[in-house]
Amino acid sequence: MIPIHSQGTGHIQEGTIMIKEVTDQYNAKEIETKVHGFWEANNAYRSVREHRKGAKKFYFVDGPPYTTGHIHLGTAWNKIIKDSILRYMSMNDHDILDRAGWDMHGLPIEVKVEGALGFESKKDIETYGVGNFIEKCKEFALRQKDDMTEQFQTLGVWLDWEDPYMTLKDEYIEAAWWTLKQAQEKNLLDTGKRVVNWCPRCETAIADAEVEYEDREDPSTYIKFKLKDEENTFVVIWTTTPWTIPSNIAVAVHPEFEYSKVKAVKDDDSTETLIIASELVENVLRIGRYANYEVLSTMSGKDLEGTVYEHPLADLVPLQAEIEHRICNADYVTADSTGCVHIAPGHGVDDFEVGVKNELPIFCPVGPNGSYTSEAGKYCGMNIRDANRVVMDDLLERGLLMAERMISHRYGHCWRCKTAIIYLATEQWFLKIGELKEDMLEEIKKVNWTPEWAGSARFKDWIEGARDWCISRQRYWGIPIPVWKCSSCNSLTVIGTREELIERSGADPDIELHRPYVDKVTIPCECGGTMKRVEDVFDVWFDSAVASWATLRFPHSKEKFDEWWPADFITEGHDQTRGWFYSQLGASMVAFGKAPYKNVLMHGFTLDGSGKKMSKSIGNVIQPAEVIDKFGADTLRSYVLSASAPWEDLKFNWDELATVHRTNNILWNVYRFPLPYMALDDFDPQKVSYESVEAYLRSEDKWILSRMQTVIAEVNTAMDARLLHKAMRSINEFVLEDLSRWYIQLIRPRTWVEADNPDKLAVYRVLYDVFVTTAKLIAPFMPHLAEEMYQNLVRNVDENAPVTIHLCDWPVVNEALVDASLEAQMKVARSIVEASSNARQKVGRKLRWPVSRIVVSPTDENTIAAVEGLRYVLMDQTNAKDIETTKVGESWNELGVKSAPNPGAIGPVFKGDAGKISAAIGAMDAYDLKKGLVGGEMEISLADGTNVTITEKMVNFSETVPENVGSAEFNGGVVFVDAKLTHEIESEGYSREVIRRIQDMRKELDLDVDDSIRGHIQISDERVLDLVLDFENYIAKEVRANVLVIGLDVETTGELAKEWNVEGIPMTIAISKEE
């Protein structure tokens, strides 16, 4: 049984069906452990999903986290958003498909396994055996998946954890294969040489997304290329990669720029002719330490096109001697460095494009491990980084190195092993995404983005730059690219499914689809030759790109795909704009020609308290487990959901977390408050219907019910727009402001009434309904606390109620309960009460002491309506015996008037007599002056008997508040609190002081609320004794005293005796429990 039983109370009768008392403190850990056990024991997740079968379909695709073995705050936030939305959709009657997903292939795991095995290069893997290596990777990925599943579950996240999609499964691999086959059939698959980011350590192409930019020191070199047909004339280029000079094929200049041919003079008076962009001449010559120069001629870049030059190292790289080197035009050239760009089509994306456009040879004499091949002549076998120095020396020797220095610049590194990447033209496989750009832009307009700009601005910008997607990797742990190539006729075939592979190759039906096993499968070619698989595996981004149909086990089974695809909802962080949002769209355009999702919520990142990103190297990472340990999962959930808009970054802040936790504790206290009384009274919501108490509802009851409806509507609106923060804030404000700070305060006395009266039952019923509805509202966000409340409030009284709150329907706004004008009136009443506390504070009268009346001077009719409609609420909360109002805009007629002469107005008129006039005004009664000046002016008598006429301006009036009256403004007027003491008020005041102290002592003795006591009170001050004696019976009743003796010489013995000082009056009080 879920509810936590209060310790040390005698009211709980085990086994009976009733609402139970709960613990004093909100103990998240205890609740969450218990609720997890309960969900498991009752198979709650399954029954909830089963329950909604046949309802409106809601297909959610989980963006698969990479199986690193541990979740971090960002992934926790991600799953919390997902869980909250899915729970909300489920309660709103949706049939939900929600397989959790895992991204399990790729370089990160390979690198980790390599590390564990002490490997340094691909050779080590080959020696160890690819089969063994793959097994290790698989083991590793599966184990980490299990670890992470547990971590997600502690957050209370409900996804289909038992049947997740895993990228390493056959059903998943088939989805990737099938997609590639579609690409081939639609002529969107391409192979050929392309320049790719290449990691020379991992010996594989890596995606743009996998390149990390960091500062790096490199040589900054200015190099001269000699023109073939002009003596002593050079074009000057600049590069940070001298090692690419052996691969130089061309020089690019901008066709529109102006270039100068200059005669440059050295210190030794020798001269040479150089070609440089005109605006950069000065700068380049300074760097080259020339003494002087003279411009010989200028020309456009267009004019330079076709100029032939000699490769600087043609004598060392034999192949270069056979190639003609020319200057060509390219629009991307910028006016930096020399304005002439070294082109090595084998080592740069732009270079490659220039090469293709100008039909240049794609020369790439560098191997996969970053060493030159035999094509590089002298440099053969040398590592390219080591070659920088050698190349520069060779250039220097030939007089072609104009200048060299070092610069620090941003340079790409492999995200896994941090090796500096190089660009290599290699044989790769591509999806021709560039061709689909326009269609993609059309498709994303149909997607509903939250926030709107995530799609219309951010994603759109990204797609506009879409290039062909290199999907091949030269590694082991990945989905093998299903392309088989004939070794005799070079024809290709793409395999779409396992079945097709077995059929065409006759392979073992139980074949493992990973490397190295599929590599051994051959397919007979039509030409009679044998087809072998190309060795590459897929880029892991291609794995997750097919998730929306792989989740549905398509193409293995088509039925679910037809029913569910495309996804109704996905949500990921803003880094996924270029990642999963994009890769999925690309793959889906290839496969189906449309977007794979309908609604996308882009969420933010979790940053540390100072707004820096959390990273292991900075050491500012906060683990979700640490937060859960301190505050529990529900507090973490409600913090990340309420702290900021989903798409904004979240600055993690422990103080805020503590505040959210406090809010949850208040909710707990609110919920706990009436339970002992309900339990004591055997309150059974099954028997006390709303209808039966409707006639007894007070204004505040109707008000809280109306507010409840309003909050439901607010949460609905917020959730429909996926504004989870607004939903949470509405709920929290309701709990804090309306329930805790107001309603509970108002109804407290009603819950203490002992008899079974309808007024009390009305409160019980209202509280009960509000609690149950609140529990349902928080269910998507704080599923554990909601469950705990539900089990106690609902399941304990109704065995037939749904087993878990998550099976319940979402609350529906009951329009009949909505009363906007009552809500408005209550708002005014609250501000009157606040203003009255303020006024009391000014006049020094505690709330415990009643006041004879408060007077409200309103500025509008609404205030009058509120006072009239909620008179007893106001009297009660302000502890006033009466409440009066003035007319709108009229001030209280008991206010005094104070007057003072205004010398600024008197002086100019009366000159030398001004002093006498001022004295006369000062001596007059303020009220008479005010009355006399109503017409604008009046005649007054001076001390010497003369009469003068004064004007209104000559007197300053101010209102004065009578003694013992405090006043304070509120936005609907002014409140005056009349705190004059009377015998009766003093009696009640002192009596309540006594009561408060006895209650305190009861608490100290840890008495139950229904225990009776005997009390003895000794008061030596006779006047106060008399005052208190007037209220003897009232005191006895309030403190549950069967015997109460109050007097001058009372013997104060008992279980607990204490001396008190009550407003300066010493009293001794003793109480004992009455057995």
Place this chain on the structure above:
RNA sequence: GGGCCCGUAGCUUAGCUAGGUGGAGCGCACGGCUGAUAACCGUGAGGCCAUGAGUUCGAAUCUCAUCGGGCCCA
């Protein structure tokens, strides 16, 4: 260097779409309440609304630039 987003009290934030006196919570100071009590409530202090310019009678809000932070790209 480019795109998008963010920058409001010591801290976390509302307000910005549709310009007109900037609201909260935490913390702090003071006070109240005392059958929610290791809880709760009130009052107060605390804001060149990142900076600068512009549009406007009027700018936290619109425009531009700069600075700082985040994501992405080069």
